[in-house]
Amino acid sequence: MKPPIILINYKAYENSYGEKGVEISKKIEKVSKDYGVPIIISVPATMIYKLSQILEIPVYAQHVDALRHGAHTGAILPEMIKDAGAKGSLLNHSERKIRLDEIHEAVTRIRDLGLESVVCADSYELVHPLALLRPNAILIEPPELIGSGRAVSKEKPEVITRAVNEIKKVEGVYLIAGAGITTGEDVYKAIELGADGIGVASAVMKSSTPEKIVEDFVINVLKAIDKKK
Amino acid sequence: MKPPIILINYKAYENSYGEKGVEISKKIEKVSKDYGVPIIISVPATMIYKLSQILEIPVYAQHVDALRHGAHTGAILPEMIKDAGAKGSLLNHSERKIRLDEIHEAVTRIRDLGLESVVCADSYELVHPLALLRPNAILIEPPELIGSGRAVSKEKPEVITRAVNEIKKVEGVYLIAGAGITTGEDVYKAIELGADGIGVASAVMKSSTPEKIVEDFVINVLKAIDKKK
Amino acid sequence: MKPPIILINYKAYENSYGEKGVEISKKIEKVSKDYGVPIIISVPATMIYKLSQILEIPVYAQHVDALRHGAHTGAILPEMIKDAGAKGSLLNHSERKIRLDEIHEAVTRIRDLGLESVVCADSYELVHPLALLRPNAILIEPPELIGSGRAVSKEKPEVITRAVNEIKKVEGVYLIAGAGITTGEDVYKAIELGADGIGVASAVMKSSTPEKIVEDFVINVLKAIDKKK
C-alpha cells in the first residue's frame, strides 16, 4: 500500500454484488488504469473470488473474523479471503465494529499472511491507540457523517487535522479520511488537510454514473498531491 | 428439501476452503451420485461461488445476516448467497447464534428468495418455537456434544425423541439430528429415533478418508429408512 | 401477576434513579394504592434494593443475564435481583435484546426462583414462539413506535389484535401492549383490543406530572375492563 490511497467500500447495496457488482468493478478498474492510480475495492465476502479472477485492482474483504482454523461455523478467516484472492481487509467499520483484542488479532494474522489491513476509527482520539496495532492504514470516519453527503473534510476538517497529528506518533501507518465524501472538492480538501487517501462508499455506489464520480475523485487526489509538492 | 437429509457443515477447518475444500467437495459429490442421495454441504461464504460452479449437490451458506440492501459493511445478505449459487443457509448454529427476531427475518427473506433454511436448536424445548418460524428444517444439536465424538443418538437419544415429538406440532418442518455423530451406527440410530436426517461436521472434515465416512453414513441412512418402511 | 397489568419501564432517564427515582416511585405507588390497582415498575439494577426497601408495589429488573453462579464479571443473575427485593424482570426489551436460548434459560431460572418474567416481542409473529417458553406475560412492542408518542393501539391496532390471537395458543401467559402509549385513550383502546395490560415508559418518565399521567392510565384501564364485563 502506497499513497495516494483510494478505497471504495461496496457495503451491501444492490450493485455491490452479482452482475451489477461486476459491472461497476470494471468501470472502477478502467479509471484506475486510465490514470495509473491504484483503487482498492472492499467487496462482499461472496464476491471476493469472482472479482479477484477478473480484476487487477486490489480486492479487499469488508471484515474478517479474528479466529484460527477450527470449529467456527459462519466464520470468515483471513486465510479464506487470501485463498479467494483478496489483498487485504477493512476492519472495525462503524457498521461492523469488533473489539480491540479482535482487531489486534486480526491485524496480526492478516500481516502474517502477507495481506494488508485498514482499521476504521470513529474519532481522532482512537487513531493513536489503533495505529499502535500496526495496520497498514487507519480510516478515520466520524459515524454521524457516513452516508450523509456532508463531507468530513468540509464539515469537520479538524477531525482530519487532529487524526493526521495522531497518526504521526506511529511510524509506517497511513491515514485515510472518509465519511460523507461526495465531490471532487471534498477529496481535494481531505488530501490537502494531510490525509494519505480517501475512503468512499455511497457517493460511488449510489451514483448512476459511478465511473464519472471515481474519475473526478482520482483527478482531485492527483491535483491535491501535485499542489503539496 | 426432502428426507433423508444429509448435511455436512464445513465450518472453518483447513480443508473447508481452497484446493482442499474443492477436493473434499468432489469426493462428497461422488458418494451422493453413487447412491442417488442428495448431500447438502454448508461452506464458507468465500467458497459458495466457486463450489456452486463445479458441483451439482446443494451448496449452503453457514450463516446469513438478516439485513436488507443498504449500508451494511461486512454483511452477507440472503441475496448475495443466492447470487453466488447457494441453495440455502444454515442459521443460528451454536457457534454463530443470532437472536429470534433475526432468525425470523432471515428465514422469511430466505424463503421469499426461493432458498432453503435450516435453523439450529440447542435444546428440544426450542424446537417448537423455532419451527413456528417455518424454516425447512430444524437441526437439533446439544452443544456439549458438538465435535465431541460422542453421538447425540447414543448419548442423549431422548433429545432426539423429544425433538421429534416437538417438530410434529408444526406441519412441514423436518427434523435433523446432529452433534457428535461419528459412525454409521450413530447415523442409523438417529434415523431410527425419528429424525428426517443427520448433520455432521468434524467426523467428515477431520477424517483422512472423508469419502469413506460419508459413504458409511449414506449406507446407514438408507438402511434405517428401509427398516422403517 | 394478574390482569390488569400496568408496567412502567423506568429505562435510564435522569429521573429513573437517585432521589428523583425515589420521588417518582412514591408518586406511582400512591396512585396504585388510591385505586387499588397494582403497578409494576422496572428499574435500573442499582435501584432495586433501595426501592424495594421503601415501596410495596412490585419492583422488577429491566434485564437479567441467563447465567449461573460463577466467574461472570459484570453479570446480573436472577438470584441477585431476588436478593435485592425484585419480584420479577423484563427480558428481551427491544433496547436490550437477548437470544432465544438466553430467554429460555432466564425465564426458567426466574420461574424456579419464584419470580415473574415479562418477555418483550417486536412483532406478533414472535408472540407464540416466545409464549411457549412460559413467561408470565409477553409485552408486544413494535420498535418503530417505542418512545414515538404514536400509540400502538391507535397506529397499529392490528398488531394487538393479532398478538391477542397468538397468545391464546398458549395457556396461562398474559399479553401486555406497549409502544407509544401516551394518553388515557391509548390505554383504553389497548385493553379494548384484548390486551391484559399496558406497558409504558417515556409518557410517564418524561412528564412533569407523572402522577397525573399514571392516574389517567389507571382510570382508563379500569374503565375498559368494566366495559368488557
Add this chain to the structure above:
Amino acid sequence: MKPPIILINYKAYENSYGEKGVEISKKIEKVSKDYGVPIIISVPATMIYKLSQILEIPVYAQHVDALRHGAHTGAILPEMIKDAGAKGSLLNHSERKIRLDEIHEAVTRIRDLGLESVVCADSYELVHPLALLRPNAILIEPPELIGSGRAVSKEKPEVITRAVNEIKKVEGVYLIAGAGITTGEDVYKAIELGADGIGVASAVMKSSTPEKIVEDFVINVLKAIDKKK
C-alpha cells in the same frame, strides 16, 4: 487511587451478594483497616448501594454501559453507579469485554463524574493503546490464567515485565497485575516485577477463610513495596 492497589473482583459467586456478600465485605474491610491499606472491591450492580452504605473501603462496579441518559432499558450508566455510592468501575474484563470506542466513552464519562476506572487488558500489547485512553489503571490479565490457580507472576512473569514497560509510555496510569494469583508469594512477585498492585477474584471468593487470604496478600504487598524502597 494510589499504589499499592489491591482490587478484589467479586464476580457472580454465591457469596458475591446477599448476606454472604455483606459478610465477606466486612471481613475484607477489617483487614484494610488493620493494615491501613485501601482495598477496592468490585461488586454486582445490585449490591453497590447496600455495600456503600455500610462500608468505608472503595466500592466499584464491575461494568458500566457507555451510554447517556435516555431510552436504554437494562443499562447501567456511570451516573447510576455514582448515585449508588460507587467510587469507580472495572471495565472490559475478559468476562465482559466491550469495544474500544465504548471503553473510551466510558472512561471519559467516569472521569468527568469524578470516579475512577480500571480497564482490563488481555495481553501486554494492548496496555499502551488502552493506557492512551487515560483510565486510572490497567489491569493486565492473561485470560488463560484467570481462575486457574496458576499465577501470572509465576507462570508468565514476562507478561508483567512487558506490561510494566508499556505502561511507562503513558504518564499517570497505574498497572495492576492479575490472573491466577493465589498465594502471598504470587502477590510479592507481582509487585517485585513492577506492578503497582494486584487484582484477585477466585482465590478470595472461593476461600473458606477469605480474611486470611486477604491478610496474607496485604502483608506481601507491603513487604514487596518495602523491599523496593
